[in-house]
Amino acid sequence: xxxxxxRLVYYSRNHVSGDAAEFATHVDDxxxxxxxxxxxxxxxxxxxxxxxxxxxxxxxxxxxxEATFERIQQDDRHGDVSLLALNSIAARSFPNWAMGFVGTxxxxxxxxxxxxxxxxxxxxxxxxxxxxxxxRDLTIEExxxx
Amino acid sequence: xxxxxxFTTMTTSQxxxxxxxxxxxxxxxxxxxxxxxxxxxxxxxxxxxxxxxGWVIGLNIxxxxxxxxxxxxxxxxxxxxxxxxxxxxxxxxxxTPLGSAQFVLDLRLSTGPQQLTIVxxxxxLTGLAKRNMFMSHLTGAINRDDSAxxxxxxxxxxxxxxxxxTLGHGIGDLLLKKVAERLTGACRKGxxxxxLGGDEFVVLQHEVREPADAEKLAARIVDLVGxxxxxxxxxxxxxxxxxxxxxxxxxxxxxxxxxxxxxLYEAKRAGRGRYRVFEAGMDDLxxxxxxxxxxxxRALALKQFELHYQPILDLSNDTVIGFEALLRWKHxxxxxxxxxxFIALAEENGLIVKIGEWVLRTACLEAASWSDxxxxxxxxxxxxxxxxxxxxxxxxxxxKSSLSAERLEIEITEGALLDDTDNVxxxxxxxxxxxxxxxxxxxxxxxxxxxxxxxxxxxxxxxxRTFVASxxxxxxxxxxxxxxxGTSLGMAITAEGVETAEQLARIRGERCTxxxxxxxxxxxxxxxxxxxxxxxxxHQ
Ligand SMILES: Cc1cc2nc3c(=O)[nH]c(=O)nc-3n(C[C@H](O)[C@H](O)[C@H](O)COP(=O)(O)O)c2cc1C
Numbered sequence: 142x143x144x145x146x147x148r149l150v151y152y153s154r155n156h157v158s159g160d161a162a163e164f165a166t167h168v169d170d171x172x173x174x175x176x177x178x179x180x181x182x183x184x185x186x187x188x189x190x191x192x193x194x195x196x197x198x199x200x201x202x203x204x205x206x207e208a209t210f211e212r213i214q215q216d217d218r219h220g221d222v223s224l225l226a227l228n229s230i231a232a233r234s235f236p237n238w239a240m241g242f243v244g245t246x247x248x249x250x251x252x253x254x255x256x257x258x259x260x261x262x263x264x265x266x267x268x269x270x271x272x273x274x275x276x277r278d279l280t281i282e283e284x285x286x287x
Numbered sequence: 288x289x290x291x292x293x294f295t296t297m298t299t300s301q302x303x304x305x306x307x308x309x310x311x312x313x314x315x316x317x318x319x320x321x322x323x324x325x326x327x328x329x330x331x332x333x334x335x336x337x338x339x340x341g342w343v344i345g346l347n348i349x350x351x352x353x354x355x356x357x358x359x360x361x362x363x364x365x366x367x368x369x370x371x372x373x374x375x376x377x378x379x380x381x382x383t384p385l386g387s388a389q390f391v392l393d394l395r396l397s398t399g400p401q402q403l404t405i406v407x408x409x410x411x412l413t414g415l416a417k418r419n420m421f422m423s424h425l426t427g428a429i430n431r432d433d434s435a436x437x438x439x440x441x442x443x444x445x446x447x448x449x450x451x452x453t454l455g456h457g458i459g460d461l462l463l464k465k466v467a468e469r470l471t472g473a474c475r476k477g478x479x480x481x482x483l484g485g486d487e488f489v490v491l492q493h494e495v496r497e498p499a500d501a502e503k504l505a506a507r508i509v510d511l512v513g514x515x516x517x518x519x520x521x522x523x524x525x526x527x528x529x530x531x532x533x534x535x536x537x538x539x540x541x542x543x544x545x546x547x548x549x550x551l552y553e554a555k556r557a558g559r560g561r562y563r564v565f566e567a568g569m570d571d572l573x574x575x576x577x578x579x580x581x582x583x584x585r586a587l588a589l590k591q592f593e594l595h596y597q598p599i600l601d602l603s604n605d606t607v608i609g610f611e612a613l614l615r616w617k618h619x620x621x622x623x624x625x626x627x628x629f630i631a632l633a634e635e636n637g638l639i640v641k642i643g644e645w646v647l648r649t650a651c652l653e654a655a656s657w658s659d660x661x662x663x664x665x666x667x668x669x670x671x672x673x674x675x676x677x678x679x680x681x682x683x684x685x686x687k688s689s690l691s692a693e694r695l696e697i698e699i700t701e702g703a704l705l706d707d708t709d710n711v712x713x714x715x716x717x718x719x720x721x722x723x724x725x726x727x728x729x730x731x732x733x734x735x736x737x738x739x740x741x742x743x744x745x746x747x748x749x750x751x752r753t754f755v756a757s758x759x760x761x762x763x764x765x766x767x768x769x770x771x772x773g774t775s776l777g778m779a780i781t782a783e784g785v786e787t788a789e790q791l792a793r794i795r796g797e798r799c800t801x802x803x804x805x806x807x808x809x810x811x812x813x814x815x816x817x818x819x820x821x822x823x824x825x826h827q
Binding site (some may be wrong): 147 | 465469470472510511514515516517519522587638
C-alpha cells in the first residue's frame, strides 16, 4: 500500500551571507543533504534560489513531507518561510529528482503572467515545468521588492 | 580479645564458607530488584517484598514507581536516579546493567529533602519535565556556586485554544509535541524545558553571562515557535509570548518564576507574539492593576457607574436627534476614572460583559423617558459579541424599558469584526432584524478595511475625532473620501469630536450628516437632558 502523495510548496528569505563562493558552498551542502535524506524518505522535488530567496517544491508521502518541512522550517540558513501550498496530488511532477535545482534567475515574467492569469496560484493545476516558472518568478518578484 | 568479633578475624579459610549471594541478597536491609528489558521485575529480595507489599515479581517497575524513566538511553553504564513510589516514598536508586538486557536496581530510602538528586517527573505527552522537576532544577541551579547565572523564560502559546477548538485535541496534542521539540531544539544541552500544563511552557537557560544572552534565546523562541506547522495535512500558525526573568542577587526559584510570569503578562498585554524582560516596576504595575480590578468588580454592585449623554446633531436641520451614552465611573477615592483607564482592564478580565449589559439596560430605560423619537447610541465591546448573550440582552433591555427598537443604535468598533466574523455578522443581522440600528464607531483608527463596510450594511459610520481635529490636507481628504463612500452606500456619517466653529463649518462642507462634540453639546447627566432639549437652538 502506498501512502497518498502530497505536495508542499514554500518560499523563504535567504539568510546566508557572504560572497558567491560561500553561498555556493552552502547551497551545495543543502543539496547534498537534501538528496541524501529525500532519497531515503521517498521525497522528490525542486529547489531554486536567487540572491534573496529560496523556493522549494517537496512531493512525497504526507508524513515524510511534514517531517522534512519541520526540519527545513528550523534551518538557520533561511527565514520567513511562507507556505504556499499543501495538497494531495495524483502523480509526482519531479519523479526523478531527489532534489532538482534551478539556481539562476532568468527573467521569464511573460510566461509567468500567462500561467498566473489562467490558474492563479493554484499550484496543483500546474505542471512541474510551470511550477518552475512560477517559483522562479516568485523569487524574481521578491528580489525586485527587496 | 578481639578475636571474638567476627568482622576482624577474616581469614582466607573463612571465604570458602561464605554464604551464597542469594542469602546475602535476601538478608540485605534495603530492597534490590532485577529487571528485564521491558522493566518487568524478575527478582526481588525480601526487603523489596517487604517494602513494596508482598509479591512483586512479575509486576512492571512502573507499577511500583510510576515515574520510572532511566536518565539516558545509554544502558551500558550504571546510572543513579531518584524514584518515588505511589505513596510518595523516595528512594535513591542505582540502575546497573547486567548484560543481556537485564538490570539490577539497588534502592535506598532517600535521606531527606535536601538531596540534590532530581526526581524525574515527566509529562506523558511531550516527555518534558513537569513543574516539580523544573523547580528542583531551578533551585539547584540558583544554589550552585557559579559565576554565570540562569534565566527563566515563561511561555504561553497564542491561539492554541483556537487550534484545539477547531481542529480537535488530537491535533492540539500533536502541536504541543512539535512545540516541545522546537523548544528543545532552540535550547542548549543542559537547559531545561518543562511543560507546566496546558499550553504553558517554561525554559531554564544556563550560563547566562549577560542579559543579551537571555534576550537572544527569547527572540529565537518567539521566532521558531511562531513558524508554520504542518500536521496531518493541516497548516497551523500559532505564536508564543515569552516573559524573561534573570537570576538576581537574592532571588529564590519562586521569585524568578513569578518575575517571568509578570514579564509574560506584559508581553501578552503588549500584543502577544513577543518577549518581555522583567523589570522592577512590573510588580507594581500588576499590583495597581489588581487593585483597580478589585474596585472594578465592586463598582457595579456599589452603583458607582453612571451614564452621561452626549447630543448627536443632525446637520440637515441642526436639531438634536438623540444622545450617545457614555460610561462614567465615580470612584469614592479615585474620583472620576476615565473610561480609557478601565475599559481595557474590564475587557481583559471579562467584566466588560456585565458592565456592558448594565449600560444597555440603563441607557434604554433612561432613553424611554426622552421626548418622542430621540435615539440613544450605546457602545458595545467586541467581547460582548463573543459572549453570545448580546442579542438576548438587547432584546430584554428593549422589552423591559418599552423603548422601541428603532430608537436604539448599537455602536461597534472594527475590533468586533476582526475575528470570528461569521458569528459576529450573524448577531449583527439578528440585531438589525429586531429593528436596532448598527453603526461603525471610530472609523479610521484601526484597520479601517473597506471590506467591513461591504460585509454589513451599517446605518452609520462614525469618523474618528483625529480626522476632525487636524486640519491638514490628508485628514480632509480622508474625511471627504469616507463621507463620500458612506453616502454612496446609503450610510449616515457622523463626525466625532467637533470642538470649534471652524471644524463644524469644514464638516458641513464634507457631506457628513451628523456631528458630535463639545461644540454641539458636552456629555451631560441624564437629569440635564430635558432642559437641554427645551433650550432654543444654539447653532446657526
Ligand atoms: C532552502 C533549504 C532547503 C532544504 N531542503 C531540504 C530537503 O529537501 N530535504 C532535507 O532533508 N533537508 C533539506 N534542507 C536541510 C534541512 O534544513 C536540515 O538541515 C536537514 O534536513 C538536516 O538533516 P539531518 O537531520 O539528516 O542532518 C534544506 C535546507 C534549506 C535551507
